[in-house]
Every structure is written in structure tokens, then in C-alpha cells.
Amino acid sequence: MIKKMEHIAIIVTDMDHTIQYYSDMFGFKVRLRGSSKTREMAFLYLEEQPSIEIELIQDFEPIGKYNKSGIVNHLAFTVEDINIAINHYQKKGIKFPSPQPQLTLEGGRMILFYGPNGELLQLVERAID
Known part of the structure; x- marks a missing residue:
């Protein structure tokens, strides 16, 4: 189990x-x-x-x-406020492929980007209950 x-x-x-x-x-x-x-x-x-x-x-x-995209599609990290997180990580050098976060199925927001080996990474702001 x-x-x-x-x-x-x-x-x-x-x-x-x-x-x-x-x-x-x-x-x-x-x-x-x-x-x-x-x-x-x-x-x-x-x-x-x-x-x-x-x-x-x-x-x-x-x-x-x-395989370039790998078997595991992405690694996700939870953040409290995605806009603050995007700003913080842009200042640290991360380039986000999309200009703004997308909605998740649960009503939160997420954005994807790439790590140093081309691994797909994601920031997720969970929906507020």
C-alpha cells in the first residue's frame, strides 16, 4: 500500500x-x-x-x-501569489514562455517554464476555498 x-x-x-x-x-x-x-x-x-x-x-x-520531453511531464511548485512569484523569478532570470498565468481546473492559476536541463517546471497558485 x-x-x-x-x-x-x-x-x-x-x-x-x-x-x-x-x-x-x-x-x-x-x-x-x-x-x-x-x-x-x-x-x-x-x-x-x-x-x-x-x-x-x-x-x-x-x-x-x-526523450526530450521525458516520461514525467513536469514538476510543479505551489506558490501563494502567482503574480508576485512570476515577478520574483523573472528578476532571477527565468523567462516564462507565456505572458500570463493560465487557469487550472480547480480555479487556481498556473504558469510553465523550463529548468536548466530543459525540464518542464510549473508554478501553481491554488484556488482559494
């Missing part, structure tokens, strides 16, 4: 740059970083929600080609 969501894995091309991006941009911290003969891995977490992590994987010699 499933107890909780564990982590989302992202294939990366530059581990140091990706860790720096998620740390500087969003405040993630490294819980564990290590390597085997074939790959390097790192697990990142947010202090406010340490039970869900991002696993970064950099294969030294990739086994075949990874």
Missing part, C-alpha cells in the same frame, strides 16, 4: 549547475549526493516539505537517448 509521494527524478546534463539552479532559484538543499561507476545522483529537498524530494541523475555514459 502506498504511504506517500517519495521523489521525482530528473535526468541532468550538469550536476553542479543543476544543484546550484534549484538551490539559488527555489531554496532546495542537498540531502545526499554520490556516484557509482555509471552515474552521479543527488537528492534535493525543501525544509518546509522534506518528505518529497527531487532526485537528479547524471549518467556518465547514457544508455540510449532520453
Whole structure:
């Protein structure tokens, strides 16, 4: 029986740059970083929600080609006010493909953008109950 969501894995091309991006941009911290003969891995977490992590994987010699859009479509982050968040992250260098947030099915708002490895990321402002 499933107890909780564990982590989302992202294939990366530059581990140091990706860790720096998620740390500087969003405040993630490294819980564990290590390597085997074939790959390097790192697990990142947010202090406010340490039970869900991002696993970064950099294969030294990739086994075949990874699909550019990947199997996992996107990684979403909750924000309190999406307009404030967009302004904040634009100042930090994020370029948003769409000029404004879109409505979610629940009546909230969201906006998509790309991370340092081309991974699709999303900011979500939940609907107020």
C-alpha cells in the first residue's frame, strides 16, 4: 500500500549547475549526493516539505537517448501569489514562455517554464476555498 509521494527524478546534463539552479532559484538543499561507476545522483529537498524530494541523475555514459520531453511531464511548485512569484523569478532570470498565468481546473492559476536541463517546471497558485 502506498504511504506517500517519495521523489521525482530528473535526468541532468550538469550536476553542479543543476544543484546550484534549484538551490539559488527555489531554496532546495542537498540531502545526499554520490556516484557509482555509471552515474552521479543527488537528492534535493525543501525544509518546509522534506518528505518529497527531487532526485537528479547524471549518467556518465547514457544508455540510449532520453526523450526530450521525458516520461514525467513536469514538476510543479505551489506558490501563494502567482503574480508576485512570476515577478520574483523573472528578476532571477527565468523567462516564462507565456505572458500570463493560465487557469487550472480547480480555479487556481498556473504558469510553465523550463529548468536548466530543459525540464518542464510549473508554478501553481491554488484556488482559494
